[in-house]
Amino acid sequence: MFIVPNRGGLWARSDATPFGYGRPYSLSQLEAQLRHHGFVPERHRAALFAPPSHARFWLRSADVMERAGRWISSNHAGGVIMVEASKQVFAPTNRGHTARLRNPLRILDGVPSPAAGRVRRQNRPIISQLQNR
Secondary structure, eight states: OOOEEESSSGGGGOTTSSGSOOOOOOOOHHHHHHTTOOOOEEEEEEOOOOOSSSOOOHHHTTHHHHHHHHHHOOOTSSSSSEEEEOOOOOOOOOOOOOOOOSSSSTTTTTOOOOOOTOOTTSSSHHHHHHHHH
16 A cells, blocks of 8 residues: 655645655656556545644635545545555566575584474373273
8 A cells, every 4th residue: 555645735845744844756757667666556536635724714614625525536636645565476487596505504503402202191182091991
């Protein structure tokens, strides 16, 4: 999911918002960048239709403006563009080069290994002891 400032949106034109800094994109520019880097744009949507203001009128009418903005133009007129993209990375077909070490480190040399196959009578699980009674 990529969320970037919309070049045509009101939020990118105001320095009082977090989206007023940096580089705003149009939808075609963003999709071209994503394709250039191996992503496939799946869906896109615009958000933040209300203007970035602390004025009481805009704050009270923000909910109505958001609903109207989604209904009128849910793809282009918002302050930000959200693009859902996927990327497929294919597994390599060859196994690659295997490196062999002439003198590998012997970290566990000298460490005693547990005796294979020997189980003491005292260490058996409790359930098996109860079944034998």
